[in-house]
Amino acid sequence: SGAAPTGVGFARSNFYFRSLPRKSLFCYTKNQKTRMVVAPRCSISSSRPASQPRFIQHKKEAFWFYRFLSIVYDHIINPGHWTEDMRDEALEPADLYSRNMVVVDVGGGTGFTTLGIVKHVDAKNVTILDQSPHQLAKAKQKEPLKECQIIEGDAEDLPFPTDYADRYVSAGSIEYWPDPQRGIKEAYRVLKIGGKACLIGPVHPTFWLSRFFADVWMLFPKEEEYIEWFKKAGFKDVKLKRIGPKWYRGVRRHGLIMGCSVTGVKPFGGDSPLKMGPKAEDVQKPVHPLVFLSRFILGTLAAAYFVLVPIYMWLKDQIVPKGQPI
Template sequence: MASAMLNGAENLTLLRAIAPNPNRLGLHTSHFRLPPISRGTVSIRTARAPKCSISAPAPRPASQPRFIQHKKEAFWFYRFLSIVYDHVINPGHWTEDMRDDALEPADLNHRDLTVVDVGGGTGFTTLGIVKHVDAKNVTILDQSPHQLAKARQKEPLKECTIIEGDAEDLPFPTDSVDRYVSAGRDKPISIEYWPDPQRGIREAYRVLRLGGKACLIGPVYPTFWLSRFFADAWMLFPKEEEYIEWFEKAGFKNVQLKRIGPKWYRGVRRHGLIMGCSVSGVKASSGDSPLQLGPKAEDVSKPVNPLVFLARLILGAIAGAYYVLVPIYMWLKDQIVPKGQPI
């Protein structure tokens, strides 16, 4: 990674998430580089350099299509995918072990905490939350009624409040909740589909109480060329440094990033999606986020050309199908390649 990954970062901990008991490494430096990952281990070297203000990550090319990058496309994409998501998609991308590992930074350490699960989808991540927090204190929000219908059918979630809503415009008062969770793996409204991720993270800051914690889980941008091609055609795959910068600009302090992935993936990160991260931060000041933004990037009330919409939806679904095959491919490699060797 370029040293600009964390210029000006005040406190970042990057955790290895493949091992059962990851080691925390506290970093207090203006610049650092992450060398290539080998055998599932994150090694870190630090280097001193002149301080400079943090700069925005380079924007993705304007020509990049990202066919499922808008709320309407995501809505219909998951209208059909929700039918099989829990049984076909989740097992390869978002296992229970990964979920519980990714939720650890959220500090769900008391039954009486109030928690919002933004982009709660079918409730898979919420099932991990209610292990630690009373369901009556948990709100599931999603833009897809079809996904939420699946959540309502799950017995442990019967006492949760379930509402339709927009991650970029949350229907909660400022300073009103203890924890904000959003897992961009089983939901159509989470960060992969946010037209403006910075706005969604700003909303997370706003609704939290002083000292409250946000935990956002999502995929990472792949390094393998073919995976990059399909990622760019499908949806947003943020880079790790982008997650961190979005949190810091929104006003969060003590920002941490923890890498996550299925154990059978052996730390290989080049394909993206399956290998993701859990980013967390603490609200240090009451009130709204200090970050001011302009109008929303997307107007969902604006009419769309039905033929263009259908073409984008089909092309995006085709690109997404690649990431259904990747976990199968990696699982097979794990079965064939001797243990202890990289795959």
């Protein structure tokens, strides 16, 4: 454990600013839309060993999980956790200001996030990478993405040369990585000097039942962990922007599958200054069928729970008068 790095900015909209704890925070207004907050000192949870993956972090198990989830992903999962408004707000810090930018969308899945990218960048300059052929099959069916390059690959071992892209985007993928630090190190490597990484992912819940299902299902990092991973990889000007469904009214105790957008700038060319050993995960090691089945069932139950949470929060938003906490 340790302390969150000091002097790191958290960029966030005024709507979600109310959800930040006010104690021990120093705030100042940068403009009317965005505020910067210096992170409080707090403990960083220990990294989960790659030898003990949560269900969705084991590549073989996740392959079969997404084999079935891909059928309903855009229609069941996204409406409750990753709306178009959230997507556009989360991509804003990526600063996609030119249609000629080279962009890699890592863990692009069905291409929902990529649809937001190609609003600003020509599709021919965008590469979608994912490990699930079933998810990518959905992306290939989307007309605005027809000119994108769509490839299978591993976020922790990207098939791109060093200093390749202007922007690195990854949304809803880090929870699947056995070693998040390695994936962020790869993000640094493939970017050009001055390039920016934008990583959008979940945040850890504090409510006990949500925390239980989160911890058995997939990786829900704490906000300070994102900052730590980016800084260790060598990124500068690291910022975190909180996002969430509007009907949550800023509530974050149940965790959010899409809860923050973290950005960092690559200051120097070449590989990341962070040195890491070989990958520890052995995806070829056979898994006992009963162990796999039990973990698959538990993971499916956890997924079902997080499908129900946004419905529960939507009902509370409809019932509880506006202006009152939910």
